[in-house]
Amino acid sequence: MRTLLLSLVLLLGAPLSAAALEVAATTPNMGMLARTVGGEHVNVVVLAPGDRDVHYLEARPSMMVGLRRADLLVAVGGELELGWLPAAIQGAANPRLLPGRTGYFEAAATVPLLAAGTPADRALGDVHPGGNPHMYFDPLRMGVAAEALAEVLAGLDGANAATFRANAQAFAARMAQEVEGWRARVADAPGALLYHKDADYLMERLGVPVLGYLEPLPGIPPTARHIRQLVGELEGKPGVVFHMVYESARGPERVARELGWPVFRMTNNVPENGTMDDYVALIESWVARLESV
């Protein structure tokens, strides 16, 4: 009986280092980060595809399956996934992943956020008083997050700590190097009109001015009056218009037509199984369009 109990305890508490860590990432970008840092020592599942607006998802059974089996959750955080992630974690009944535990990782908690301290007033739209959560758009912040993630992975799998740290540093170094090149290429870019405040991080990193937003307030679709106002302000100036695949093209196309600007339908995520190269290619796709005018 005692040996049976003992072996049961050993079985349940067996060190996980032998097997790869199971990681649940909320978005493809976070999956990329986990895959880049964890290498072959992690198995990554992505909970939400990149072609959806991550603000407005709902907790689904498939997400709970992914979270139930995970050793680590890698989220963008900053309340970006507030609409579904808490319910999905709750439904997954996996205490390892609760906020505050070692299995809960928010990239946004590792870096300073833009626009932190916005008044918590819904009259201003769907605001995040803790700061703009779309930090995945800043390659340098992603580098910092990668290094923080390496420490978390090292805590879960000490045997591969050196690998995780080296991978994260390589990622951060590559981002720093790429940013130099990107900044030089868009040094003369006149600026961009965004749909939502998500690409703010990228524009700031590249040193390209944001000329305005299609949304009159975060989370509110463009109105005719707001579009007229934008056109009035920007008439005669050069620029580009960006919107995401999941955002209506009607407003952006109208503004672009009236201003004579190019309009681009963009993605903000790597493919579901994306790598560091895919992330570089994603940022490249924005840089290439910014320098086209």
Place this chain on the structure above:
Amino acid sequence: MKKILPGALLAALCAAPVMAEPTGPQRDPLDPTNLRQTVKPIGGQASSATAFNPAMSVIVDGAYYWDNVHGEAFEIIEEADGFAMGGGHDHGSEDGHGGLERGFNLREVEFAFSATVDPYFDAFVMFVFDGDDIELEEAFVTTRALPAGLQAKFGKFLSDIGYINKQHPHSWDFFDRPLVNELLFSDHGLQETGVQLTWLAPTTQYLRIGVEALQGETAGIANHIGEVAPVNGTERILEEASGPRLFTGFAKFAPDLGFAHALQVGASYGYASSFQNTVEHSTRYEDHEGTASFWGVDGVYKYTPAGSVGGQGAFKLQGEYYYRKRDIDRRDVYFACHPAGIDCDDPAAEWQIGDVRNEQSFNERQDGYYLQALYGLAPRWNTGVRIDQVGLTNRTGRGNGEDWDDSRRYSAVLNFMPTEFSRLRLQYSRGDIAVDGERETFNQVFLQFQMSLGVHGAHTF
């Protein structure tokens, strides 16, 4: 002042463009862009939720209502043949969530509080104010730290049987509760005090099973009266039964169909060890004492096309079926001499106080379903239809037993959601209800607004 100004100016000029650190002018050589946070504990969360206060939300739910039966459509539904007795309005709560007056109504205001209690428990409390009274809708605690996919819940909560039972009215796609849920359980659905244990299987497809032990107070399935005083020395059949008196089990399965499609199917069962009812006639109490059980199946399918803007093109199909059986012993006791009004000494008095009549046993079998579909017409707009039917099997046992007609309702809805915090709804319903063997029909129009204030929790599938 003069000394500070140039210094501040200088500091502002030198500050990193990204984030000016107010203290600590020296920079980390490894952090030229100043992006590193001061040490954050592992598992940290960037959140605006206020430190220790519970997250609070208020939902205001009001409607303009009209029907063509002098505002009595809700009463007609409660009189549906086969469901009228024991349907919930014989005792206790007179009008639940259902009844509206023609014109403007404040249906309810929900106040919800949620917080983590300690490392082991989360808690949720919701009060509902219906314009007159404040009622406790839910107050429960869930465990955070049970291993192996287990989770326990205790307190007053909406049972997890089926699909819609657990949802609060503000999550519904239509204004009103499906007839089957209202008439087989109660106008609050299956809402009980007790404990629940669920297990999420460690499988690659979603499988969740659960059991509940509940006090047993829901009018339609576990109505409880308790022991009542004898009449003139004659015991009545109603007996005290200690709780828990209602036990349920459920299972939910969701295959992984990729992100565009989602399907969940479920099955549930429940057994009430005590079902009691009493009707006060002019001279006698009609008492029912027995047991009840139900089973049901439910399913929901959702389609969300890739690149969908604001829910445009999304489709949702949802339906549930329940079958309820009650095994009843009936025994009536006279509390006045019969015929009514007669003098007890009168030789024409057939029945004396304390006499027993109608001792019989029978069972009642009833069922119902609803099926609804919703389609995203345009960004932020959706439209849907629903069919409700109860009493496909509709056999009650009083007297010689009787088979009743079914009752139906057809509804169409148009929802507009300006943001995720507000909703406007226009709904039309046509009821076709069997009342005393006749068909009673009515038309209803609802123009509803729902507003959600504060930190509103995430909604589950």
